[in-house]
Amino acid sequence: MDDKTRTELEAAAFRRLVAHFRERTDVQNIDLMNLSGFCRNCLSNWYREAAQERGIEMDKPQSREIVYGMPFEEWRAKYQTEASPEKMEKLKETHEGH
Numbered sequence: 001m002d003d004k005t006r007t008e009l010e011a012a013a014f015r016r017l018v019a020h021f022r023e024r025t026d027v028q029n030i031d032l033m034n035l036s037g038f039c040r041n042c043l044s045n046w047y048r049e050a051a052q053e054r055g056i057e058m059d060k061p062q063s064r065e066i067v068y069g070m071p072f073e074e075w076r077a078k079y080q081t082e083a084s085p086e087k088m089e090k091l092k093e094t095h096e097g098h
Contacts, residue, residue: 017043018067018069021040021067025079028081030088031087033094033095034087037094037095040064040068041067043067044063044067047066048062051063
């Protein structure tokens with residue numbers, strides 16, 4: 001497989017992952033973090049870092065809007081629920097030192 005095709009396939013997979021996250025607003029970031037070690041915010045950070053490595057200025061709100069499909073604060077108001085003490089404890093245990 002040539003590099004151009006590989007990049008196109010990776011971009012398509014990224015777009016599909018972002019679309020899936022946008023559709024699954026019922027899945028909270030803390031659930032993603034506790035199960036997989038990353039969430040929507042991590043993905044937006046990686047996107048921003050990749051842009052900055054290429055000399056493209058991008059701030060956190062811009063990269064989050066790309067992943068969330070709306071401003072982060074709007075998403076939080078519409079979809080984010082309060083995490084249970086159990087979920088918070090699991091996050092603390094699994095991500096201590098990160």
